[in-house]
Amino acid sequence: MSTTTTTTGPAPGTRNPPAPGTRPPGRGGRRRPLRRDWQLYSLAVLPLLFFLVFRYLPMIGNVIAFRRFEPGGSMFGEEWVGLRYVRMFLGDPTFWQVFRNTLWLGGLTLVFCFPAPIVLALLLNEVRRRSLKRFVQSVSYLPHFLSIVIVAGVTIQMLATDGPVNHVLGALGHDPIRFIQEPGWFRTVYVGSEIWQTAGWGTILYLAALTTIDEDLYEAARIDGAGRLRQIWHVTLPGIRPTMITLLILNIGTFMAVGFEKVLLLYNPLTYPTADVISTYVYRAGVESNSFSYAAAIGLFEAVIGLVLITGANQLSRRTVGTGLW
Numbered sequence: 001m002s003t004t005t006t007t008t009g010p011a012p013g014t015r016n017p018p019a020p021g022t023r024p025p026g027r028g029g030r031r032r033p034l035r036r037d038w039q040l041y042s043l044a045v046l047p048l049l050f051f052l053v054f055r056y057l058p059m060i061g062n063v064i065a066f067r068r069f070e071p072g073g074s075m076f077g078e079e080w081v082g083l084r085y086v087r088m089f090l091g092d093p094t095f096w097q098v099f100r101n102t103l104w105l106g107g108l109t110l111v112f113c114f115p116a117p118i119v120l121a122l123l124l125n126e127v128r129r130r131s132l133k134r135f136v137q138s139v140s141y142l143p144h145f146l147s148i149v150i151v152a153g154v155t156i157q158m159l160a161t162d163g164p165v166n167h168v169l170g171a172l173g174h175d176p177i178r179f180i181q182e183p184g185w186f187r188t189v190y191v192g193s194e195i196w197q198t199a200g201w202g203t204i205l206y207l208a209a210l211t212t213i214d215e216d217l218y219e220a221a222r223i224d225g226a227g228r229l230r231q232i233w234h235v236t237l238p239g240i241r242p243t244m245i246t247l248l249i250l251n252i253g254t255f256m257a258v259g260f261e262k263v264l265l266l267y268n269p270l271t272y273p274t275a276d277v278i279s280t281y282v283y284r285a286g287v288e289s290n291s292f293s294y295a296a297a298i299g300l301f302e303a304v305i306g307l308v309l310i311t312g313a314n315q316l317s318r319r320t321v322g323t324g325l326w
Contacts (some may be wrong), residue, residue, distance in 0.1 A: 065297040073289055085297035095298065102277040106255040108191050114251055116195050117202030117310060118244065124203060124233060125210050140200025154267035155193045156180055183274040205243055213239035243322050249317060249325050253310030256302050278302050
């Protein structure tokens, strides 16, 4: 007579006991990678401190946008005034002119400066002579390492009434053009100098992304009869699309923060109608006129718009192309 032995497992809803000699996951398990790779984590300490000290702690000062601040008084203002300064700049015609100028410069910078590194990277990727490619890369990278002051000085000297550009125009029989003094030329001058300064450096990320594309995809496209342009359109651009989307979202996030230093160095009272942007207006209102609460209210308004833009661009990117920053 045989005896049947049945093995019963744990009751439904209960956890299996840990194996002998093992510890259940907990805080020790989460701390183990930190103890093992503490040298790598320590590299993040200084960047985190930088953002904490120079980015997050200054946000506390935004409270003066809702309080009356006087130089020499309390650091957080004297008395609560609510939305007084918000109503002031919303009813100020000068602010809306500055707001339109910011939209124009930000839009032109995004339209022309964002594709420039992509086009340059695609052109460099087609160059087969390594010496020529390195020369072009070195020349295009150089403006990035120049100070904004030097870039603005070079731009002003090149476009001065007696500068090289007007000498060439004079040789061609054209009258000199006051590029720096005429409001209608400021946007062209600003965007052109921005492309010259940033296009070469921006190609680094795209050239790195191009190296990750599988060569078999190009071989398959050539077998299907695709020329160079079709290979770029159907293989290269889709291959670098995640990088393009990430940088586009970041550029949209800084859409309202048009380059303060370069605008401040290039503009003058004659070009205020097209050159004055929110950042320079805040500088004049806050630092030169001592209206710190008014300037803080405008700066907070600009930051809120930037947050809305980058959040909206990220959500739109995730829904349309399936990728985003978060």
